[in-house]
Amino acid sequence: RKEVEQDPGPFNVPEGATVAFNCTYSNSASQSFFWYRQDCRKEPKLLMSVYSSGNEDGRFTAQLNRASQYISLLIRDSKLSDSATYLCVVIRYSGGYNKLIFGAGTRLAVHP
């Protein structure tokens, strides 16, 4: 089983739609959690951190449920520019380092 699991999608939604992505992680020792965005053939870029209390940044809301080891990302009022792959990332301390463990990503395609 992969340490970080995501629905690969693709999610095809019209502009203005609300879309939700889910992610589960298997290592209960994971310390911190993030959502990254990756455009085709580009490097990943940090989108936002994820907290148990929830984190909202404009149209984006991220939530963590430690008991269920479940992370979510909600995008409201989708824009064409939101089309990308969204990567769920957990931090695990291993071998003396804090390591980023990436999910395979969920692809979002927003159409007019």
Place this chain on the structure above:
Amino acid sequence: GAVVSQHPSWVICKSGTSVKIECRSLDFQATTMFWYRQFPKQSLMLMATSNEGSKATYEQGVEKDKFLINHASLTLSTLTVTSAHPEDSSFYICSAREFETSKYEQYFGPGTRLTVT
């Protein structure tokens, strides 16, 4: 924000040759650098972690004699793929961390696309 560059951005080489990829932190000192590999439609997989002036720590399953990592200065790390084979064709991405700012935040380079023919 902090900037990390990689060179080259893409490279095509013949099977059996070696390829060196450079990763540079342009406006900060990177005490730790990470090398990742990403195959199409798959997640980024951490290959190794390196601290300036010390040997790299490789993840399980990554051959240290095939993927040579050198972190000779606080702004430069190199990954050399030795005796490359077609199965080594992938997207290689480095990231760098500035210890003083955040113990979690990593700044990613733009990646290097390697094709081995």
